[in-house]
Amino acid sequence: xxxKVAVVAVGGNALTREDQPGTAQQIRDNAAEIAVGIxxxxxxxxxxxxxxxxxxxxxxxxxxxxxxxxxxxxxPLSVLNAMTEGQLGSVLxxxxxxxxxxxxxxxxxxxxxxxxxxxxxxxxTKPVGPFFDAAHADQMQRERGWLMAExxxxxxxxxxxxxxxxxxxxxxxxxxxxxxxxxxxxxxxxGVPVARTPAGPFTGVDAVIDKDLAAARVAAGVGxxxxxxxxxxxxxxVDFGTPQARPVRVMDTALADRYLAQGQFPAGSMGPKIQAAxxxxxxxxxxxxxxxxxxxxxxxxxxxATGTRIVPETIPATVMSRA
Amino acid sequence: xxxKVAVVAVGGNALTREDQPGTAQQIRDNAAEIAVGIxxxxxxxxxxxxxxxxxxxxxxxxxxxxxxxxxxxxxPLSVLNAMTEGQLGSVLxxxxxxxxxxxxxxxxxxxxxxxxxxxxxxxxTKPVGPFFDAAHADQMQRERGWLMAExxxxxxxxxxxxxxxxxxxxxxxxxxxxxxxxxxxxxxxxGVPVARTPAGPFTGVDAVIDKDLAAARVAAGVGxxxxxxxxxxxxxxVDFGTPQARPVRVMDTALADRYLAQGQFPAGSMGPKIQAAxxxxxxxxxxxxxxxxxxxxxxxxxxxATGTRIVPETIPATVMSRA
Numbered sequence: 001x002x003x004k005v006a007v008v009a010v011g012g013n014a015l016t017r018e019d020q021p022g023t024a025q026q027i028r029d030n031a032a033e034i035a036v037g038i039x040x041x042x043x044x045x046x047x048x049x050x051x052x053x054x055x056x057x058x059x060x061x062x063x064x065x066x067x068x069x070x071x072x073x074x075x076p077l078s079v080l081n082a083m084t085e086g087q088l089g090s091v092l093x094x095x096x097x098x099x100x101x102x103x104x105x106x107x108x109x110x111x112x113x114x115x116x117x118x119x120x121x122x123x124x125t126k127p128v129g130p131f132f133d134a135a136h137a138d139q140m141q142r143e144r145g146w147l148m149a150e151x152x153x154x155x156x157x158x159x160x161x162x163x164x165x166x167x168x169x170x171x172x173x174x175x176x177x178x179x180x181x182x183x184x185x186x187x188x189x190x191g192v193p194v195a196r197t198p199a200g201p202f203t204g205v206d207a208v209i210d211k212d213l214a215a216a217r218v219a220a221g222v223g224x225x226x227x228x229x230x231x232x233x234x235x236x237x238v239d240f241g242t243p244q245a246r247p248v249r250v251m252d253t254a255l256a257d258r259y260l261a262q263g264q265f266p267a268g269s270m271g272p273k274i275q276a277a278x279x280x281x282x283x284x285x286x287x288x289x290x291x292x293x294x295x296x297x298x299x300x301x302x303x304x305a306t307g308t309r310i311v312p313e314t315i316p317a318t319v320m321s322r323a
Numbered sequence: 324x325x326x327k328v329a330v331v332a333v334g335g336n337a338l339t340r341e342d343q344p345g346t347a348q349q350i351r352d353n354a355a356e357i358a359v360g361i362x363x364x365x366x367x368x369x370x371x372x373x374x375x376x377x378x379x380x381x382x383x384x385x386x387x388x389x390x391x392x393x394x395x396x397x398x399p400l401s402v403l404n405a406m407t408e409g410q411l412g413s414v415l416x417x418x419x420x421x422x423x424x425x426x427x428x429x430x431x432x433x434x435x436x437x438x439x440x441x442x443x444x445x446x447x448t449k450p451v452g453p454f455f456d457a458a459h460a461d462q463m464q465r466e467r468g469w470l471m472a473e474x475x476x477x478x479x480x481x482x483x484x485x486x487x488x489x490x491x492x493x494x495x496x497x498x499x500x501x502x503x504x505x506x507x508x509x510x511x512x513x514g515v516p517v518a519r520t521p522a523g524p525f526t527g528v529d530a531v532i533d534k535d536l537a538a539a540r541v542a543a544g545v546g547x548x549x550x551x552x553x554x555x556x557x558x559x560x561v562d563f564g565t566p567q568a569r570p571v572r573v574m575d576t577a578l579a580d581r582y583l584a585q586g587q588f589p590a591g592s593m594g595p596k597i598q599a600a601x602x603x604x605x606x607x608x609x610x611x612x613x614x615x616x617x618x619x620x621x622x623x624x625x626x627x628a629t630g631t632r633i634v635p636e637t638i639p640a641t642v643m644s645r646a
Contacts, residue, residue, distance in 0.1 A: 021395060021396050022395065022396055023396040024396070024398050024399050024402050028526070032524070060391075060395040060396075063391050063394050063395050064387040064388055064390065064391035064394075064395060064397075065387055065391075066391075067387065067390035067391035067394060068383075068386050068387035068388075068389075068390035068391065071386050071387075071390060071453075072344060072345065072383040072386050072387060073344050073345055073346040073347070073383075074387075075347050075410070076347050079347050079410055079413070079414075082409040082410050082412070082413035082414075083406040083407075083409045083410045084406075084409065085409040085413070085432070086405040086406045086407065086408040086409025086410065086412070086432050087398070087402055087405050087406045087409065089405070089409070089432040090402070090405035090408070090432050090434065090515055090527070091402075091405075093432065093434070093492075094434065094515075094517065094524070094525045094526065094527065095524070097434075097492060097525050098524030098525045102436075102490075102492045102519075102525070103492050103493055103494065103495050103496065106431055106432070106493050106496045107431070107432035108429055108430070108431060108432075109408070109409050109412040109413050109416065109429070109430035109431075109432065109508075111413065111416070111417065111420075113425075130394075167425075169416075169420060169425045169426050170426055170429050171426065172426050172503075172505075173426065173429045173500065173503065173505050176499070176500070176503050177496065177499070177500075180495075180496065180499050182495075182496050185432075192413055192417075194417065196425075201355070201417070201418070201421030202417045202420050202421045202425070203351070203417065204413070204417070
């Protein structure tokens with residue numbers, strides 16, 4: 001490969017922001033901003049793979065599918081995930097092409113294998129789609145077999161499993177593309193989750209794969225030199241919300257584990273990012289960086305003055321002194 | 324490239340048949356049947372590119388988007404096209420992988436440039452989506468700016484332009500993939516139509532590209548040795564519905580043009596296929612074949628006993644005798 005590979009994970013809520021209904025124009029405008037950062041990375045010599053999330057967009061599709069259910073059959077979650085790979089892959093590819101020229105980016109509809117025995121399937125916890133009142137939640141549970149759960153006093157939502165991503169079905173093709181300089185959008189929404197039964201064919205399963213974990217998996221699979229987890233903040237904070245709140249510039253995997261065990265990073269947001277970062281760093285020996293979209297390229301410069309870097313564990317001095 | 328390239332165009336109504344509402348299971352089952360033919364082509368040594376249609380599927384999405392419009396913003400036609408590239412690309416890739424093994428196929432979200440000056444934009448004629456009564460048609464025209472047209476006494480439908488496909492934005496990537504043996508799904512639904520204004524960025528436009536013409540364009544672009552247009556019948560007929568009805572085994576482009584001029588092939592179905600075939604044969608000097616899904620591989624054997632072959636014009640004997 002001509003250059004070093006960076007895998008960049010971008011949230012679905014960077015494409016449809018929390019205060020936005022998600023019109024095509026809003027998604028296009030947000031994609032244009034993200035594309036600037038991605039192109040800056042490419043300009044800095046990185047071969048870039050982008051893994052986007054799809055939470056708000058798949059949520060909109062679920063609402064539309066339900067609204068039209070008397071007229072046309074609704075599609076299962078795995079198919080809706082594939083639809084968002086087309087939708088957001090197209091928007092991001094066009095945004096990148098608009099900066100770097102036609103054909104600079106290509107979106108690959110991606111599938112991620114999961115184990116049918118993943119314990120997540122025994123205890124689905126990931127909420128997807130709209131809120132229902134108790135009566136409608138009951139109805140969906142009866143009619144669709146959906147598992148519904150109460151969500152922080154705001155109503156009921158469908159919960160699905162979030163199994164561990166194992167292997168990108170398109171990994172060989174992705175590796176091949178990385179030599180060509182094209183910016184690849186892969187594993188969108190974490191990829192369509194696919195379970196392979198011993199005898200049966202590959203089929204999508206109704207689950208969602210965390211896009212940060214998927215990005216870590218893809219990064220390890222292609223031998224990436226960096227994993228970049230893009231979020232709303234420039235750096236990761238510890239003791240957040242206290243007078244001792246401070247940004248972390250560098251942490252090795254051991255320190256990250258300690259912070260995780262202390263509950264420093266909320267489960268729904270920064271927690272999975274740090275876990276994905278730690279997984280990638282342990283698998284690969286390379287570094288992961290958490291930062292904002294605006295600082296993407298700057299954060300991957302050695303000794304960058306921005307972003308939080310997660311690095312391999314160094315042998316502690318105390319251990320060495322005992323030897 | 325290791326082997327000869329065949330571009331295969333498969334209709335969206337091969338994936339959701341006319342008598343089917345289009346459940347995920349129906350689309351999967353139909354894809355599994357199509358995948359058998361595609362894999363037979365690959366087994367016969369062809370490097371295969373598949374261009375699928377998306378008429379029924381984009382129609383379903385339009386209905387669902389409208390049904391949910393009070394809750395979430397509906398997406399424009401160009402975005403819905405991208406969604407079906409994800410949906411059907413995923414289904415077909417999984418169906419192929421289920422036969423040939425993981426990673427055998429990859430779906431590329433594709434964009435096709437069109438000219439903003441294409442005369443089709445002056446006279447949109449291609450109906451998309453559901454039927455409306457006169458009052459609702461009027462409302463959609465006012466509120467959305469949609470152009471509505473009466474459709475054969477069955478009600479009103481939105482009509483959009485069907486411009487000529489010019490260039491696949493992802494052509495370089497596609498050419499690169501063809502050396503690797505992977506079966507590529509490209510230009511799904513004809514590709515997202517993209518017009519580039521002199522100054523502006525690439526953006527999707529609300530139009531539909533004929534998938535057979537898109538396939539012809541892709542086939543010429545990659546230097547394919549064959550274009551295979553899959554349809555419901557094994558061979559093309561002339562004088563159809565008369566006592567003289569007979570299948571055509573081979574026609575050169577001059578004969579095909581004469582038949583087209585005679586109105587032998589209906590505008591909505593076989594006509595565009597023959598036009599696409601003639602275009603490809605003229606651009607490339609290679610052959611095109613029209614046949615059914617069941618005969619895909621058999622029809623590409625030299626001197627095949629099935630399918631209708633469109634071949635380059637030979638210099639007529641009468642012309643040669645004059646020389």
